[in-house]
Amino acid sequence: MGGAILEGLRAPEVRIDGPITVTTRSAASAAAFDGADDVRAFASETDPEANRIAVRGARIVILAVKPWMIHDVLREIAGDLEPGAIVVSVAAGTTIASMEALVPAVNPVVRAMPNTPSVIGKGVTGIAGGVAADAEVMDTVRAVFETVGRVLAVDEDRINAVAAVSGSGPAYLFLFVEEFVAAAKRLGFDDDAAKLLAEGTVAGAAALLESSGEDPAELRRRVTSPKGTTEQAVLVLQSGGWADLFDRALAANIRRSEELAAG
Incomplete structure (x- = not known):
């Protein structure tokens, strides 16, 4: 899913302010981005600081990892997040409150539930914001996921239902x-x-x-x-x-x- 979002952000008609930084587990995966002027890639297997380096200076941090990895990644990067940087999780079953407890209060947290047709720009994504996610934050996250399809904003108590209908x-x-x-x-x-x-x-x-x-x-x-x-x-x-x-x-x-x- 992270790859689908990345492709959407790199589409010719999409304007991004600044470079996109990605981290992967393997050096081989990171090497696949060599030559892409708009993407920097780091591999955690060769650089233990990869995730921390990637979030420095970022306005939006998208966590496209397995649900059981979310909290560990947040603990790792919390001290390197820019004040006000938006943290977006695409993991099922990981609550906003549990993520907010691990990052500074000035960093809004948003849950997103995209689906696999996002790979071809035909996705449907549900988004739900936490305490610090105001209308401007939600509009920013909506704009990101609109690069790969349609977006529906819901309260968090509806996000599992979104995952059941469109995610799966x-x-x-x-x-x-x-x-x-x-x-x-x-x-x-x-x-x-x-x-x-x-x-x-x-x-x-x-x-x-x-x-x-x-x-x-x-x-x-x-x-x-x-x-x-x-x-x-x-x-x-x-x-x-x-x-x-x-x-x-x-x-x-x-x-x-x-x-x-x-x-």
Whole structure:
């Protein structure tokens, strides 16, 4: 996810005041940025001070590490943060209060929940601010994540729900496509034909949904002629209890975020 955000910030139409500094674990990863005039890279395996060096002078510090690493990284860099620098975490289950306790009070903390379509500039990101995150801070963070897609600001008590819907959402769609391809193969299509039919249909339908601006229920109705073949398939799908299934799936997702927050 950090790579997706970096690509968004480096897009030709995006103006950044000053260089972008990144840290990676390996020297090989850091070397991949060699020759990029707008990026400085440090590797923690060769420079133990990499994270501390990277945050010095930064206006925004984005922590794109695993949830269990967030607090350790904050303890490491807290003394090197510039006064007023915004700290943004993209980790699930790590509360704002727990992060605020580790950084100076003058450093606003914001949680962000992006998703993987950010890699192609089609992401959806939820953001929630802490005590010191005023409107200007939130506008700054919004501008960062708008480089990779759309942004929705919420209260922190809704951020786990954002993660359940949009953060994990691509996985649900990919699972649907997996099953759709498998069903096509059971109808006798070979691998290539099944993928063409199922994946192409899902990608095309998603593009139509986005470009048309129509409600998905309306688009479905336009394809579903009364007493026709599509209607018969839709009735079978609806009889499977999708509403309850989605409710239970999202509840399980939120429950896991709460478990992560509880340690």
